[in-house]
Amino acid sequence: MKYLVIIPDGIGDRPTEALGGKTPLEVARHPHMDAIAQQGITGWAHTIPSGFAPGSDVGCMSVFGYDPRKHHTGRAPLEAAAQGIILKDADVAFRCNTLTVSDGVMIDHSADHITTEESSQLIQAVNEKLASKEMRFYPGVSYRHILVAQGEAFSQTRCTPPHDILDRPIASFLPSGPGSELLKKLMQESVELLKDHSVNKKRMAAGKRPANMLWFWGQGKATNLPPFQKTYGLKAACISAVDIVRGIGVLAGFQILKVPGITGYFDTNYKGKAEYALKALNEGFDLVLIHVESTDEAGHMGDAKKKIQAIEDVDRLIVGPVLQQLQQEGGPFSILIVCDHPTSTALKTHIAKPVPFALYTQGGPRDEVAAFHESAIANSTVQFTEGFELMGYFLQRTR
Numbered sequence: 001m002k003y004l005v006i007i008p009d010g011i012g013d014r015p016t017e018a019l020g021g022k023t024p025l026e027v028a029r030h031p032h033m034d035a036i037a038q039q040g041i042t043g044w045a046h047t048i049p050s051g052f053a054p055g056s057d058v059g060c061m062s063v064f065g066y067d068p069r070k071h072h073t074g075r076a077p078l079e080a081a082a083q084g085i086i087l088k089d090a091d092v093a094f095r096c097n098t099l100t101v102s103d104g105v106m107i108d109h110s111a112d113h114i115t116t117e118e119s120s121q122l123i124q125a126v127n128e129k130l131a132s133k134e135m136r137f138y139p140g141v142s143y144r145h146i147l148v149a150q151g152e153a154f155s156q157t158r159c160t161p162p163h164d165i166l167d168r169p170i171a172s173f174l175p176s177g178p179g180s181e182l183l184k185k186l187m188q189e190s191v192e193l194l195k196d197h198s199v200n201k202k203r204m205a206a207g208k209r210p211a212n213m214l215w216f217w218g219q220g221k222a223t224n225l226p227p228f229q230k231t232y233g234l235k236a237a238c239i240s241a242v243d244i245v246r247g248i249g250v251l252a253g254f255q256i257l258k259v260p261g262i263t264g265y266f267d268t269n270y271k272g273k274a275e276y277a278l279k280a281l282n283e284g285f286d287l288v289l290i291h292v293e294s295t296d297e298a299g300h301m302g303d304a305k306k307k308i309q310a311i312e313d314v315d316r317l318i319v320g321p322v323l324q325q326l327q328q329e330g331g332p333f334s335i336l337i338v339c340d341h342p343t344s345t346a347l348k349t350h351i352a353k354p355v356p357f358a359l360y361t362q363g364g365p366r367d368e369v370a371a372f373h374e375s376a377i378a379n380s381t382v383q384f385t386e387g388f389e390l391m392g393y394f395l396q397r398t399r
C-alpha cells in the first residue's frame with residue numbers, strides 16, 4: 001500500500017463576509033479534493049489539544065500522529081531539529097523572526113517575505129555584533145531563524161507570536177517574566193543594528209519592507225519523538241519548505257526530500273512536490289507527507305482571494321496529478337487530506353477549532369459526503385477528539 005498525506009497548512013477557515021458567508025474552501029474549485037471526499041471518508045480532527053496555542057508546531061505534531069501533550073515542548077526546538085541544531089540540556093531554542101516594526105507597531109511578521117539570502121546576511125551581522133557564548137543565532141528560511149539561549153529560565157519567558165499582533169503596538173507584547181530583560185535588550189539592540197544595514201537600505205530603495213527588528217517567541221527545550229517506522233511500521237518521507245514541519249519529520253525519523261524551487265509561498269513548486277512524492281513512493285517509501293504553506297500565508301494576509309487561489313493550485317498541481325498517477329499504476333493506495341489548524345482569513349491568524357479531513361483508500365469505506373469543505377462535512381460523524389489518532393486510523397493501525 002502506498003500512503004500519501006497532503007497538508008495544505010491552515011486550509012480550514014470560518015465563513016467570511018467577504019465571501020458572502022462562505023469559507024475559502026467552500027468557494028474554491030477543487031474537484032480532486034472533492035473526489036477524495038466523495039469516494040472516501042470525511043470528518044473532523046481536533047489537532048490542537050485544549051490549553052495549547054493553535055500553531056503549526058502543535059497541529060502538525062498531531063497530524064504526524066504524535067500527541068502534543070506528551071511530546072510538545074515548544075515550536076522552536078522542532079525548527080532547530082530541521083536545521084540540524086543539536087540542543088544541549090541547558091539550551092532553550094527560540095524562534096527568531098526578522099520582521100518589520102514601524103513607529104512601535106508590528107507591521108509585518110515576515111518583512112515582506114524577505115529572501116533567505118538577504119536575511120542570512122542580517123543574521124550574520126547579528127551573530128557578529130550581538131551573539132555571545134550563551135546566545136547564538138542560526139539563519140533559517142526567509143524570515144524564520146533560531147536563537148539558542150543557554151539557561152533554564154528562558155523556558156519560562158512569556159513571548160507572543162508576532163503574526164498574532166499585526167497592526168498593533170508591540171509595547172505590551174514584548175517578552176516578560178524570567179529571562180525577559182536580556183531578550184528585550186537584544187531586541188532593542190537589533191533595531192539599532194538592522195536599521196542601517198545595506199540589505200535593508202536596498203529593500204527600502206526597492207519599495208520593500210525592511211527587516212528592522214528581531215522578535216523572539218515559541219521557545220522550548222529539546223524534545224524527542226518515537227520513530228515513526230517503529231510506531232507504525234512504515235518507511236516515511238516528508239516534503240515541506242518550512243523548518244517546523246521538516247523538524248518534526250527529522251525527529252520522527254522521516255527522510256526529508258529536497259524538492260527544488262519550494263518556497264513556502266505562492267510561487268512554490270507545487271508540481272515538483274507531487275513529482276518527488278510519487279517518485280519516493282516508487283523507490284521504497286511506504287508513506288510520503290506533503291506539506292504546503294501558501295494556504296496559511298494567504299490567511300495571515302487576510303486575503304480570501306489568494307487563499308482560494310492557493311487551494312485551487314494545491315488541487316490542480318498536487319492532488320490531481322498524484323491521484324491520476326496512483327490510479328494509473330493500479331494501486332493499492334491511500335490518500336489523506338488534512339491540515340494542522342484552521343487559519344481565519346477574517347482574523348488573519350490561526351484558530352483552535354477542529355480541522356476537516358478527507359481520506360480515500362482504494363476499495364475502502366465511504367460516507368455520504370460529496371465535497372471537501374466545512375459545510376459539506378459539517379454533519380460527518382467521524383470525529384477525532386484526539387487529533388493525533390487520525391494517523392493510526394488512516395493507516396488502519398492502532399498503537
Ligand SMILES: [Zn+2]
Pocket residue numbers: 010056296297300343350
Ligand atoms: Zn500560520
